């Protein structure tokens with residue numbers, strides 16, 4: 190397998206934890222088996238004579254009996270296989286993921302994206318991106334290196350700056366619309382028919398400290414509305430910003446976190462990887478912000494896109510012992526089932542070629558995510574040695590370009606792209 194040959198060939202710490210290797214092997218097996226399983230599944234579906242129910246391999250089959258038969262057959266061959274949820278808590282969690290997974294599908298609306306393009310100062314953003322790209326290229330050329338980011342990456346960075354500075358407003362307590370005095374939270378209020386029609390299912394009430402009248406703050410999840418209201422908290426910010434990135438032609442992900450936070454991932458064609466972008470913070474490519482920056486513990490970070498779902502927790506939680514919150518909402522094999530199920534749904538209308546491309550991308554990302562864990566572990570081990578040059582708290586702010594570079598970076602204790610930070614990399618992490 191190509192995996193072996195892509196492992197770092199440099200020197201590794203002598204007491205490198207072998208459990209990582211077995212985990213890696215498990216993951217590898219799991220992916221391979223699931224791909225086999227998917228192919229088998231689509232093969233059986235395409236047959237004109239349907240298989241007998243007991244032989245059905247359709248993951249989404251409503252008959253739990255069929256699935257159990259399939260599962261037990263698969264389980265015998267596998268370390269971990271996606272398992273259908275049975276208890277009500279797991280079913281509830283899987284349903285939640287399905288509901289969340291719809292968010293980025295709403296962006297795939299040409300009318301919406303056209304409308305979005307009318308609010309973005311395109312000329313200004315493109316010109317700025319072009320300038321910065323040229324400077325970036327020149328700087329790298331002077332060092333004899335290839336540029337790290339592509340033009341489209343700079344377009345999104347410009348959008349990010351404009352969005353935070355000029356377009357969207359953060360709202361904690363809305364001002365009183367009558368006397369402009371501050372307001373005090375007054376609980377949830379039922380939505381009016383108009384608010385419901387415009388997609389606000391939750392409306393917060395605020396009492397004015399001056400005139401005592403009630404101010405309403407509808408929480409819109411509908412991106413059309415957000416283009417008009419242009420305000421909100423994390424949810425509105427991430428939703429609207431992600432859609433605008435889509436409007437500018439990037440592939441996007443809307444990332445949900447179980448600790449009630451959301452952000453964006455944009456695919457960098459130049460780097461061939463997903464890049465963390467946080468519109469609220471104006472932050473580009475700083476996936477460690479929440480854990481190592483804000484000292485928060487996270488359990489689940491799930492990325493949703495038009496092509497499915499991915500558990501990207503390892504990108505944001507490098508050291509699960511330090512920053513991982515307990516993952517108790519659902520068994521890992523059930524989570525896997527939910528994710529594969531969402532992928533299957535989103536990809537069923539795609540050509541076999543596109544599906545293959547996405548599977549390759551999934552595998553590539555899986556290697557990237559696994560490398561984060563391995564690297565963090567290697568760094569922790571290195572830091573145990575007396576006189577080690579740096580602590581386990583990574584000074585690596587950037588996600589590595591390739592596994593080999595990542596390995597070299599961690600093993601030699603020197604971030605390769607130290608000077609290459611996002612536009613707002615020095616911002617204060619304690620603002621929240």
Ligand SMILES: [Zn+2]
Pocket residue numbers: 365366367368369370397398399400401402
């Ligand atoms: Zn008032």
